Amino acid sequence: MELRELSAFVAVVEEGGMSAASRRLHVSQSAISQTVSALEREIGVRLLERVSTGVRPTEAGVALLGEARAVLARYRQAVRTMSSYGGEASGVIRLGIPLELASHVLPGALAKFAAEAPETRVVPRHLSTAAQFAALRDDELDVGLVRERPTGSEFDAMLVARESLGVLLDSSIAAGRVGPGGISLNDLKDLRWTGFPRSSSPAWYDELTAALRSHGIETGPPAPDGHVLIADVKFAAVSGGHAFALAPADQPRPLPDNVTWAPLVGRPLERRTWVVWPADSRRRDIGRLVASFELPDDG
Template sequence: MTSALERELGVDLLIRSSTGVRPTEAGRTLLVEARAVLARYERAVSALSRHTEPGGSLLRLGIPLELPEDLLVGPLARVGERFPETRVRARHLSTAAQFAALRTGDLDVALVREHPIGGGLDASLIVAEPLGVLVTDEMAGRVAGPAGVRLERLVGVHWVGFPRTASPAWYDEVTAILRSHGLDLGPPAPEGQELIPEVKFTAVLSGRAFALAPPHWSAPLPPGVTWLPLLERPLVRRTWAVWPAESRRRDLGALVAALEDAYGGHNDGEEPGGKG
């Protein structure tokens, strides 16, 4: 790095010898100036911090029903270390409800299934999960190969879906892919119904339906239900962290940065844990 600076500046910054190196006059001048620049930077950061919202406050976080169970553990711990006075309050909400809460100021940051459209909100991708399917053990024996199942093998079995109002763009993406493989969407889910694990399991155990589920699913599978990976990964569910673009909260920024750092560990498509 020093050699590159010397070439750029056209001066020697160090005198090199067999006994070591020492700065030239130009090198000492550069060192003084560099220290002054660093000092000014520290003063600028200190001054700017007075104009940002302090960390000592409530951070309201929206989360969907299904996330890798350890996704938030590390990021929340990091925020707690840097901003011990910050309290995080999490709420389970649909994507549509989270967007509405962000725009009314009732949430500070949201974890949603769709990238926001238009201005006013910033977003960062934090999880991409290749989805698999939940089917009965008997059905798995009929349709699956050693590595998983192809979507078209589920023709004639209807999908246990979620209401479109919960996440319109994600719903449209899922249904378009299912239809392209010839699948039956089944009856539409009632508006406002949350697709909790018990609803999925009850429908699947009937033997006439399948449900979508991520590989890292915290809910234990009941006897008679199997999770299968989908071959060629036709369905990838993405989750974004979204927050108001004008926000200057340092604790919020720390949480988003920690979620981004954790992103790579939640995209390997491994099979979820065994049955409960």
């Protein structure tokens, strides 16, 4: 049995299906299915059975699940233990970043880190918060920048950014509703919120939708899994005047002529970003990278 086979099997059981496991591991669904099938052939027992909600482990699968988790945990611990002997010579730090990130967060931290550890390369990778936590657990990332503070003792975290969110509106709508101080959430009740999949960041999604609903905004069902809420998607969604999207003042690209950004009166919505890393990490280069991030002014 190979580690990749055990990782695929554990992901399928924990996610309850091949499709969700493929998103977690960032490989195709067919590759996941073939890997699990190969594992079943190798050990000569059936590990999974289909149910109405997806798949579940057989009796043999339950037994293997415990063993596989133990093997993978020992492997990750071995990697972390040996990395401490390599000190700063490990060479690469794999960093997860969200699709939208405050412009001041990374450049300063990376510049400071590069000056202190020029022999270490930081390799960034765009991933949702949930995908980053999964990748950290599976030793596919070393550090993440996420939208929700982790619970429990598995990860350490430090707040690195606070952003007040405003709204993107069709310019014709904005012209009649935005005042000198911005626009109130109460004035958006007749518009549809352009949201993101809850699965990408459950705690942040729940916090955000609770705030919107408290102002009378119906958020509707979450966007489907795999939906990527990039700037172009937001611009297209608000064009025509039937929807609004949330965004900070610091836009990653210029706004189209027919889209307006406006602050929210009272600044009721705040998006936070934490840097997170495994609590049992002994790598000094990771410690240096984390220390390179600046705390928010009031942090």
